[in-house]
Amino acid sequence: MYSEKVMDHFTNPRNVGEIPDADGVGQVGNPVCGDIMKIYIKVKDNIIEDIKFKTFGCGAAIATSSMVTELVKGKTLEEAMQVSNKQVAEALDGLPPQKMHCSNLAADALHAAIQDYLSKK
Amino acid sequence: MYSEKVMDHFTNPRNVGEIPDADGVGQVGNPVCGDIMKIYIKVKDNIIEDIKFKTFGCGAAIATSSMVTELVKGKTLEEAMQVSNKQVAEALDGLPPQKMHCSNLAADALHAAIQDYLSKK
Numbered sequence A, B: 001m002y003s004e005k006v007m008d009h010f011t012n013p014r015n016v017g018e019i020p021d022a023d024g025v026g027q028v029g030n031p032v033c034g035d036i037m038k039i040y041i042k043v044k045d046n047i048i049e050d051i052k053f054k055t056f057g058c059g060a061a062i063a064t065s066s067m068v069t070e071l072v073k074g075k076t077l078e079e080a081m082q083v084s085n086k087q088v089a090e091a092l093d094g095l096p097p098q099k100m101h102c103s104n105l106a107a108d109a110l111h112a113a114i115q116d117y118l119s120k121k
């Protein structure tokens, strides 16, 4: 049912945690299951220097968040804004259709974190 | 939103894994989010000697399964059959209402594993 990459990021997620002095924080909820995804970013010279996520969500939510943090770390805010839920799912070699609402949390929370940073500037 | 016990069992779950030569295996699916819970038991002299679980489910599903395995390890099959979803939620100091469908997986999968064992005997 799940690709090897999904299982890898689920059982060994990257960048889990909080950034207490984050420059931007994004939070989105999953309307289907009520789970919440939170992403913290640290920005310097328009670059995402550090990024962490926290969720109580399922394996698909954990795997996609882990992947999205790896994809955008070190990237510019513009590049990070362009990362789509579809690209994250593709980077994981796909996700089951009934898990798409879980996997959409990751990029949405990232974009919310960037918007939070920009609105504070 | 979540009790300390829930967070403890989510971040440090007990008895995660598979039992390759299990005496009984129970599997149930979550109709809301599509997640699956699997419980393996090893039985000797009517006692649950070993128990492990595997899920791709959310934090509530992980915490309740971890708790249910602790509650029934070393208990008789009859005692384990009587453990209810409600008791597991109470042992965790409660769960948010929108997470009840996730937490119901654990005791259901346990009972399915016991039934599997009894049917094979």
Ligand code: FES
Binding pocket: A030, A033, A034, A035, A057, A058, A059, A060, A061, A101, A102, B033, B035, B058
């Ligand atoms: S089931 Fe809640 S995030 Fe996937």
